Amino acid sequence: TKKVTVPVFVSRKESGEKITVLTAYDHPTAQLFDERGVDCLLVGDTLGMVVQGHDSTLPVTMDEMVYHTSLVSRGAKRSLVVGDMPFLSYHTGVDEAVRNAGRLIKEGGADAVKLEGGVVRAETIRAIVDAEIPLMGHIGLTPQSIRRLGRYHVQRDAEAILADAKAIEHAGAFAVVLESVPLELGRAVTEALNIPTIGIGAGPHCDGQVLVWQDAFGLNDDFTARFVKRFADLRTEFSKGVDAYIREVKEGTFPSSDNSYR
Ligand code: KIV
Numbered sequence: 001t002k003k004v005t006v007p008v009f010v011s012r013k014e015s016g017e018k019i020t021v022l023t024a025y026d027h028p029t030a031q032l033f034d035e036r037g038v039d040c041l042l043v044g045d046t047l048g049m050v051v052q053g054h055d056s057t058l059p060v061t062m063d064e065m066v067y068h069t070s071l072v073s074r075g076a077k078r079s080l081v082v083g084d085m086p087f088l089s090y091h092t093g094v095d096e097a098v099r100n101a102g103r104l105i106k107e108g109g110a111d112a113v114k115l116e117g118g119v120v121r122a123e124t125i126r127a128i129v130d131a132e133i134p135l136m137g138h139i140g141l142t143p144q145s146i147r148r149l150g151r152y153h154v155q156r157d158a159e160a161i162l163a164d165a166k167a168i169e170h171a172g173a174f175a176v177v178l179e180s181v182p183l184e185l186g187r188a189v190t191e192a193l194n195i196p197t198i199g200i201g202a203g204p205h206c207d208g209q210v211l212v213w214q215d216a217f218g219l220n221d222d223f224t225a226r227f228v229k230r231f232a233d234l235r236t237e238f239s240k241g242v243d244a245y246i247r248e249v250k251e252g253t254f255p256s257s258d259n260s261y262r
């Protein structure tokens, strides 16, 4: 099957075929998602929470994002790989933002980058796109704004979010993630834009959907948001395997002669 390039991704807006996106942070996971036909792998800065064990995305560094993006890129043959720009990698000036976006492409092997914010980031988005770096926006609930927001909760300011969406499209982004907004607003933004919307907690009318894979497949026992559906229960399966390993080693049934060299 053919590579999901940026133009292929964008063409789904018109064809109506839904776009599937999952996060990925390492090579084996990327390979599996790629093989199964996931359209786009997002190396999210949720890395900080689901891989590194922090309680927000704020501590994630540019070097860490480049490293994890490179692991995912090596595992993706067909999927479009998007590298997330971490907190403070694009807030201090347009030049630094372009350089950091470029690192995700040059060193990380990504096909595109993503950053958070709408109207306030329009100039930065334009500069990155002008440097030939395809960019995905991210509006609604923006987790890098957690210190200002105070908590992660649904965003309902329709006027502001529509303005952000239009600013992102106008600045040249090829897609936008819409996080934690009412489904009516998900629909309104999707209808207002010519670029695809990728929803997470934004209802069924978006052009595509994204989930954090540990949430989607049940490898988190932490709090899960309303918008998460568990498509598998990996925690239970994984636990069974670990329990069996411990039991058999303690009992002396593993390794058997079949598992041993003569
Ligand atoms: O970092 C991330 O995983 C994300 C998605 C949840 C959209 O930004």
Ligand code: NA
Pocket (backbone or CB within 6 Å): 044, 045, 046, 057, 084
């Ligand atoms: Na993110």
